[in-house]
Amino acid sequence: MTCPDAIFFRNSTARRMSKTILNGFRSYFADYLNMTLGAKARFEKADWQAVQRANVERLELYKAKVRQVSELLATVTNKDITDLELWRQAKAVYTQLVFNFPNYEIAETFFNSVFGYINDHDKIDDDLIYVLSSQMASIPEAEYSIYVRYENNSDIAALIEQILLDAEFSTPWENLSRDVQAIAQEFNEQVAPHISSPLGELKFDILESVFYRSKAAYIIGRIVDGDRFFPIVLPVLNNEKGGLFVDTAILNREEMSVVFSFTRTYFMVDAPLPYLYLHFLKQLMPHKGDNEIYASIGFPKHAKTEFYREFVSHMRNSQDQFVIAPGIKGMVMSVFTLPSYDIVFKIIKDKFDPPKEVTHEIVRSKYTLVSRHDRIGRMADTQEFANFSFPLSRFSSELMEELQKVAPSLLHIEGDRLIIKHLYTERRMTPLNLFLHKASEEDTRGVMEEYGNAIKQLAAANIFPGDMLLKNFGVTRHKRVVFYDYDEICPLTDCNFRRIPEPQNEEQEMSLRPWYTVAANDVFPEEFRLFFSGNPGARKAFEEMHGDIYDVEFWWGLQEQIRNGKIVDVFPYRRRRRFDRNR
Structure with a gap:
């Protein structure tokens, strides 16, 4: 039995640990908000290079603060x-310290990160x-503080202005009256026919903080029509x-x-009360999970916490088994999914099928690159986990056989749990x-246009x-x-980028293998036609819209633009939705 003095000493130690972690969190969150507040100036100066640097620095800030606090704990x-x-006691103390904290959920995740480090x-x-x-999340009476309410105004143009x-x-x-009239026209065409209240009785709730991402600023709010909400994003x-x-x-x-897609990088938005922003946005996008919205507003680490909670809840309320994901199996990754859950799980194989020559470290570095890069709406967001625990009984025999075959070093069975x-x-x-x-023919043409746009936009953002x-x-x-699929991006x-050399003789012309030297970073755009083998309809549609992708000059031109510092314009909406500025 532990003596009372020892209990007091251990509690005192736990309290010092908890206070150290909380002080570290406060320091992180203050620096995080200051970095975020700088987004307005970067946007107004059109300093797009600084925008990209700030995005990376804000992500690295979290890791640096967790490491700093973890090392500091040993000195207290x-x-x-x-x-x-000791950690069990520290958590109990920390829970008391963050009770009724305005951003307690982020503080709790920070505690988790320090423990994990x-x-x-x-x-x-x-x-x-x-x-x-x-704690149970609740909406305090001060929710109004995150938005400004506009009401009792039947002049839509004046209100928008x-x-x-x-x-x-x-x-x-540039031309305020022009933009006001364009927005008012959209309102009259898209919203006015569907509202039940007179215009003067509508309420417009606009979030005080502007959302910044890439080369754009987004004014975001909701139009309140009785108990119904319409979004407004400008x-x-x-x-x-x-x-x-x-x-x-x-x-x-x-x-x-x-706009809030999982294919885009995180917004810079001054959100000192993250849960209130989550609640506001969930009313407008109820189909999105909490983890998706936390990631969108710039809290990817807490998004992981929310993802795991949602995953655990889904497992309790479902009975289907994990299976190999549909599609052609990859040479580097093994992918599985749960049919009732819209997520795939990807693990790196122990050995790669020829001709792949990458290593585990290289593959992980590629995924890190994506997490730090502007995904411009064309790369899926990923979350990385260590020692992820699954109920073993939920894995199909075919999937278990596959995982034990291709990645046995990543598997650990502990009782009725499979730990990857x-x-x-x-x-x-x-x-x-x-x-x-x-x-259909229409859908084929549509996705081929999208496929080419994806390749071009990734390339313009310096991703091949x-x-x-x-x-x-x-x-x-x-x-x-x-x-x-990120294992070969660069x-x-x-x-x-090179042209395929012209053969100099019949032997070269008939050769089944390249008779010319090929370096590791050489790319021959003419060979891209091979990606459509077996689908002539898709190939024809693609070539009509994006035939320039086969041209080496197209790629040289993009490289020159990137080296000259050009940052690509990519919009989270169709180009045809853009206002005509010449009107």
Whole structure:
């Protein structure tokens, strides 16, 4: 039995540990918000290179603070900070410290991250970390503080103008009255026919914080019609000549959902009360999981926490088994899924099938590159997990046989649990090659246009997919084409695009193998036609719209633009939705 003095000492140690972690969290969150607040100035100055740097620095900040706090813990006590009983007590103290904290959920995840840095990730226990939150989320009476309400105004143009002016951009508007009239027209066409209240009784709730991402600023809010909500999203762009303009008006959930897509990087938004922003956005996009929205508003680590909670809940409320994911098996990754769950799980094989020559470290570095890069709506977001625990009984025999064959080093069976030591999760999509098997002529043409756009936009953002086979691209529910196989990606500027040399004699012409030297970074665009073998209809549609992709000059031109510092314009809405600025 432990003596009272020892109990007091251990509690005192736990309290110092908890306070150290909480102080570290406060320091992280203050720096995080300051980095985020700088987004307005970067946008107004059109400093797009600084925008990209800030995105990476904000992601790295979390890791740096967790590492710093973890190392500091060893200096606040002479006790063994891997002692699980000590962490059990520290969590109890920390729970008291963050009670009624405005951002307690992010603080809890920070605690988890520090624990994970010091201890093995397989020690997932709610007594030690926050597998479940310590508090029930609720909406305080002060919810109004995150938005401004506009009401009692039957002049839609005047109301919109006030909303734009209240954003308080330092850069002047290019043509405010033109943009106001364009937005008012969209409102009258898209929303007015569907509202039940007179215009003067509508309420417009606009979030105080502007959302910044890439080269755009987004004014976001909701239109309240009784107990119904309509979204209002106004993307603002900088003409880089000292003027701002509204590019379009998004007034429906489908289009808003694409703006908050899992294929785009995280917004810079001043959200000191993250849960309130989650609640506000969930009212407009109820089909999105909490993890998706937390990721969108810039909290990817907490998004992982929410993902795991949603996963555990889904497992309790489903009975189907994990199976091998549909599609052609990859040479580097083994992919499985749960039919009732729209997520795929990807693990790196122990050995790669020829001709793959990458290593585990290289593959992981590729996924890290994607997590730090502007995904421009064309690369799926991934979440990386260590020691992910599954109920063993939920794995089909075929899947278990496959995993034990290709990646036995990553598997550990502990009782009735299967622990996979390292994996990635990703949104499930329909592989493009499978989609084409059943696609109509119209859908085939649509996704081929999307496929070419994806390749071009990735390239313009300095990403070369490497292997552009149809099976490595997916089709979303919005019929957008997204790249999701990252083991061969590289910066476009690292590629050496070449023409295939003309054969000099009959022997060279008849050779089944290249008779010319080929370096590791050589790329021959003429060979891209091979990606359509077996699907002449898709190939014909693609070549009509994107035949320039076979041309080496196309790639040289993009490389030159990137080296000259050009940042690509990519919009989370169809180009035809953009306002005509010449009207």
